[in-house]
Amino acid sequence: MSRPKQTFRLSLAYNSSYTDLALEVREQLVYGGQREIPGVAFREKRMGRLTISEVDIFSPEGAKAMGKPMGRYITIEAPGLKNRDRALVQEVSQQLTDQLVTLMNIPPTASVLVVGLGNWKATPDSLGPKVINRLLVTRHLHDYVPRELAGRLRAVSAMAPGVLGTTGMETKDIIEGICAKLNPDLVIAVDALAARSVDRIITTVQLSNAGIHPGSGVGNRRAGLNILTLGRPVIALGVPTVVSAITIALDSIDALTDYLQRQGHNYGFLEALSDQQKRQLIYEVLDPMGANLMVTPKEIDMYIEELAVILSGALNAALHPGISEEQISQYIM
Amino acid sequence: MSRPKQTFRLSLAYNSSYTDLALEVREQLVYGGQREIPGVAFREKRMGRLTISEVDIFSPEGAKAMGKPMGRYITIEAPGLKNRDRALVQEVSQQLTDQLVTLMNIPPTASVLVVGLGNWKATPDSLGPKVINRLLVTRHLHDYVPRELAGRLRAVSAMAPGVLGTTGMETKDIIEGICAKLNPDLVIAVDALAARSVDRIITTVQLSNAGIHPGSGVGNRRAGLNILTLGRPVIALGVPTVVSAITIALDSIDALTDYLQRQGHNYGFLEALSDQQKRQLIYEVLDPMGANLMVTPKEIDMYIEELAVILSGALNAALHPGISEEQISQYIM
Amino acid sequence: MSRPKQTFRLSLAYNSSYTDLALEVREQLVYGGQREIPGVAFREKRMGRLTISEVDIFSPEGAKAMGKPMGRYITIEAPGLKNRDRALVQEVSQQLTDQLVTLMNIPPTASVLVVGLGNWKATPDSLGPKVINRLLVTRHLHDYVPRELAGRLRAVSAMAPGVLGTTGMETKDIIEGICAKLNPDLVIAVDALAARSVDRIITTVQLSNAGIHPGSGVGNRRAGLNILTLGRPVIALGVPTVVSAITIALDSIDALTDYLQRQGHNYGFLEALSDQQKRQLIYEVLDPMGANLMVTPKEIDMYIEELAVILSGALNAALHPGISEEQISQYIM
């Protein structure tokens, strides 16, 4: 009988370097030698200090290769974010707002439910709930605002449903129940992600129209938040806040084997080092806590606060384009 | 055009001393001279340092007189709770567990959803969410625990749905959606209450099988959490954490008029002081913040933590009678 | 043997309407019929939506009449602050920065220790510690910043010493020990205040060069933070966040007696209602928690966050005039 590790949602296997970023999955395949991934298109452009990339998974073959559902995955990379550069924060916010507007593709009257996934009691997992705290929620205001404002005021609702380990309920079931009752036109799910590379922590934002699967990138599509389960489009918005400790360990081993091979010390046995053997080595280093260990910056509490400001600001701007925050906030409270 | 004051849920009218406690509503009627309230039965007993009382509203006439839905309202009063007396905390916990078991009246296999009402970002309103944080949630564990344990393990789920001002959604709608999807046999709603008398703050626990109406004791029954709206029984559990500032002002005026009358200074005009005139006086003292002002102990942050421990402990004991917290907690995490 | 109520610092007597605002003390004396207060000068001017007033206590006679130490007390009143108006926040910030610069009156090289008084675990008392959290602290950076920046970078240090009930030590003793060791040129003490009038809660900022006496406005000067105890000038900066429940009760009684007198119902006994009798009445309404009850807006948690942003922003601007926050923040972390 095994114990369910369900308070936290990352269930990281010992045999792979897990990532929630489609960009990194593609990189792994490409670095693995695969030039073209059938069913997957990729574009990248530099905009000042930002790099915007798009991974389009447009066929079931592509989805299988990538281990992610079909759809568009947009990544905004801004390595300078870790230096708390305000001008850069402005650029990221503007770019994120624009990408959200394009990806949502909804009329001004469409109603939106924003869902903050994650556990607000576990710092690196608390990004979703903290974004929810800062949203301009308007669904309940229609009867109170002046008529000329009401016409332009999108009905936005928001909630942080908690995680399986603290609610006893699948997040999908909670959101499905609420959608059935309140019928929003679109769902936006905000979540903290796991990356493969430490330099993407807190410097990368991923948007997607493919929905989200809390707790895993691969698993059963029926348990995720997407158009199939919720009956309406689901936009996912996330930022990596952790890397699995297993990833660090695997990468270190790979760095050594690469190094030895570069030095000409390859007598065949290094190539033959199987995944099973690597797993065993890492198990020795990380056991017994292994899969529950995460790598995160010491300053993660502060970074989470800053990211919550950036993401909520972009969401507010994208959801209420015709109205200033000032105008709305007079009717809130 | 008025602004909705919906971030916080107490909407206190200027013309009455609002209370969520059935015990206090009854007191007001009785002190008002009404010996017998038709449709309402009352019982009270002392148990050591506790006073246990029951208000039974058993007819529509009683419900109208009391301004509360029909049902049983049980109050445990323990004035010593404000002194942080551990032995007393034990007595209250045991009594609360017993009363919960009796009021729930469910078989061991019945599933329960516990709902923590209130705004966790507003200290005196955060009791519900803080109780949820400490609950032993088990609904998701059935497939993981040993068979002999599973048979005795009640499926308990829990959530803190937030408040209208921060979600844009009526709490009732959120819980209705979740109940329709997950079908618990019973709902327990935990909430911070408003009292009329300052000495009931943090010293009194009210349980009821009449459900709860977040934000008011009187309003529209269709907007509350009860068997009509949720399709299953709803137990309400709450503790007063605030008194309206308006109540303090009104009581002070009443204390003066009582005093003057006792002193023989009654020339008729004091009796003639209308509610309208009292309202006007209080408006002068409290305006412009009036209805948003609450009276609470300086130590409320600490009291809320202690109450969350007491209430969650009693709920855990009442919901999982056959199993120790130890046994369950090995499967949680 | 009485119990010390020292976790929280407001020890409010039953016989007076306590206020930390010099402006309100003066109002009480003036409304009490005193046209001129010897030893006290008063000036007031409107600046847009702000009212700036100065109370100068310039003689021991004035200090005795006011119950406050000699010095200048500046008040910025902005009733609109409770509506969360951003343009107004900008005006208050700018005005507060200007007043701080004038009141501090120090050369660019003078070092400053900012002290956040109050209990961060009690929401309305947590303003001081929350301001400290947002300060640009620079004392330790001198060896790391570029030479041209170092010349203009004031050495600012900061701390939240806690309260007597949680440390067991007088705040004055802690700060005195630190000053003796680290020798700052100026101390700034930030604190949450108690007002007499509810409409000054969160809408008024008081600055003073007279220092501060944590826990009371009157008491022993040797226990306060001031030039006598710390050996260097002390600027006090505070915002009222609570009114004593006793004040509300007293004001309500006064409102009724005023009303009755205005209605011609004065048969002498109302004037004769002594302070002792009023105290007794209030004791009936508020007992047994009386002196520990405070009146505060339901949204106080949110207001405290907003005030911490305003005060820390003004302090940062006043303390580091030649350098942008951007420039400093790159060296912090």
Add this chain to the structure above:
Amino acid sequence: MSRPKQTFRLSLAYNSSYTDLALEVREQLVYGGQREIPGVAFREKRMGRLTISEVDIFSPEGAKAMGKPMGRYITIEAPGLKNRDRALVQEVSQQLTDQLVTLMNIPPTASVLVVGLGNWKATPDSLGPKVINRLLVTRHLHDYVPRELAGRLRAVSAMAPGVLGTTGMETKDIIEGICAKLNPDLVIAVDALAARSVDRIITTVQLSNAGIHPGSGVGNRRAGLNILTLGRPVIALGVPTVVSAITIALDSIDALTDYLQRQGHNYGFLEALSDQQKRQLIYEVLDPMGANLMVTPKEIDMYIEELAVILSGALNAALHPGISEEQISQYIM
């Protein structure tokens, strides 16, 4: 010009596996082949599910070899703590209380200042401040408690001084200033530690009479909290909450080289893999965040709360042996 990374205190070098535990330093030396460490004595005993060990550094030679000041380092290891076993928590608490009493070795009238080191805004570093929150502080109560209690009531004060990055002041300077003013007979410093081995995270408590050096185990003795700097004995009490990501990476590389050598693949080059080369490899894996990355359990927020309960409970019991928590708590508040 380099930036000071001083908000957080662990400054981990790339070339070593850093640990705050004397036990682990000794292990590294012993596993490195050194049977006897001159100037260091070691004892270990099993007590039920606990392992108690003592490292005594009794000569300057031993201090140099260990990189730690002379003194006694006691370690209580309880691997089961990560399973939240309540009976085990009791055993650890009792053992910790006993060891504290022995190590403090003070008369009942000696006064104690407890210092909670670390940054309460950074979860894994917040253990010290959280312990302080739960201490029974009594120094200010002497005049209020009954005479017969006062004779047995030790004067305990407590404070969380913050960290250099948020105060601008060295912790040592703050505590030195306070000690000079208030003159406690003993200082106890509580801190979160870094371990080398992941299975010691949250399962090991270290006590020492050698004082503590916030931010490093080796550095300048004049900057630490010890009898030389504070002029009175300093007991250190800590629990590891993180491992450096660099340690994980180094250990993974070492695990691979060990494995290859065990497999007979040793052609000499593996032994020749210098520390410099390993550093370079790890720099590739972890750059650019490297030294700021920490490895910690996903559930660290919860573990910190539980550890704060254990440590504060043991401190309260050790500091107030003749008086129950009940008796004291009636006088607090």
